[in-house]
Amino acid sequence: MRSCETGEDGDACRLPVSTGALVRGPAPATRAPPAPPAMASPSEAAAEGPPRPLAAPARSLTLDGVRDALVRQEDTIVFCLIERARFPRNAAAYEPSFSGHGTSLAEFFVRRSEETDAEVGRYQSLEELPIFPGSLPTSLVPASSLPQVLHPKSASVNVNKDIWEMYFHKLLPLFTVKGDDGNYGATLESDLACLQALSRRIHCGRYVAEVKFRDAPQDYTPLILAKDRDALMKLLTFEAVEESVKKRVAKKAMVFGQNVTLDDKNSEEDNTKRKIDPKVVSRLYGDWVMPLTKLVEVEYLLQRLS
Numbered sequence: 001m002r003s004c005e006t007g008e009d010g011d012a013c014r015l016p017v018s019t020g021a022l023v024r025g026p027a028p029a030t031r032a033p034p035a036p037p038a039m040a041s042p043s044e045a046a047a048e049g050p051p052r053p054l055a056a057p058a059r060s061l062t063l064d065g066v067r068d069a070l071v072r073q074e075d076t077i078v079f080c081l082i083e084r085a086r087f088p089r090n091a092a093a094y095e096p097s098f099s100g101h102g103t104s105l106a107e108f109f110v111r112r113s114e115e116t117d118a119e120v121g122r123y124q125s126l127e128e129l130p131i132f133p134g135s136l137p138t139s140l141v142p143a144s145s146l147p148q149v150l151h152p153k154s155a156s157v158n159v160n161k162d163i164w165e166m167y168f169h170k171l172l173p174l175f176t177v178k179g180d181d182g183n184y185g186a187t188l189e190s191d192l193a194c195l196q197a198l199s200r201r202i203h204c205g206r207y208v209a210e211v212k213f214r215d216a217p218q219d220y221t222p223l224i225l226a227k228d229r230d231a232l233m234k235l236l237t238f239e240a241v242e243e244s245v246k247k248r249v250a251k252k253a254m255v256f257g258q259n260v261t262l263d264d265k266n267s268e269e270d271n272t273k274r275k276i277d278p279k280v281v282s283r284l285y286g287d288w289v290m291p292l293t294k295l296v297e298v299e300y301l302l303q304r305l306s
């Protein structure tokens with residue numbers, strides 16, 4: 001876990017074990033020759049490496065349980081954004097090539113971090129999906145056999161490329177101030193924490209889709225067979241839930257981002273200076289996090305019967 005965790009419970013942003021959270025499979029593909037800097041497309045990413053075999057469905061997976069996990073992950077995401085907002089934009093870290101390298105410093109850092117993560121077994125958990133899955137080393141940690149709940153083919157849905165584009169090109173300019181303090185290492189560390197938190201949340205869409213399918217196979221099956229994306233999207237959408245999510249994350253940004261002081265006189269004034277704008281967090285969810293979660297749900301369902 002990275003530095004933006006709230007502290008008291010390092011594993012609390014995960015799905016509870018009863019929902020099949022600690023889902024593991026064998027390590028991803030062994031290291032390939034040095035990969036080109038271009039990112040894999042979501043479909044390429046899904047295609048890379050053998051599908052990880054999954055065991056029999058856990059009976060305890062419920063929509064309420066997965067939604068509870070999503071609520072808890074909101075805390076992690078808001079704290080991660082607050083951490084990143086401590087640094088200015090530091091745009092030089094994202095420029096296409098640095099010191100003769102074919103990638104940005106950001107991409108270089110994420111690729112190297114993911115190699116280490118792969119070696120320590122991070123991606124044996126199906127809740128963790130790499131952003132650059134193409135050339136990862138094998139895990140040094142033996143895979144353990146924990147309950148596995150996702151459908152093997154659908155489990156590899158990976159929209160990390162879209163998350164990367166959204167984060168760097170749309171979101172970052174909305175919550176960081178222009179400027180450059182040269183502190184690129186810490187900045188990128190906190191970017192990666194944001195990306196991983198967003199990725200975990202958005203790919204929870206696979207668990208949501210699995211539970212929705214199991215709850216109503218008679219509704220989903222004909223739409224899956226007809227490959228009717230629009231109808232699937234309509235069926236899995238709950239607008240009232242989405243409205244509550246947007247309101248709750250804005251409130252969390254307001255509460256977590258306030259300056260807490262012991263001085264009653266100053267506290268009201270300080271509270272107007274938030275560490276992150278609640279409207280940005282609400283927009284992040286409304287415009288990107290929830291649509292991408294639903295895209296994951298649809299993609300998962302389309303492969304659910306194969």
Ligand SMILES: C=C(O[C@@H]1C=C(C(=O)O)C=C[C@H]1O)C(=O)O
Binds near residue numbers: 238242
């Ligand atoms: C995740 C779900 O599916 C959809 C996506 C939501 C989200 O990303 O928060 C909320 C409601 C649904 O429209 C769900 O039903 O809980």
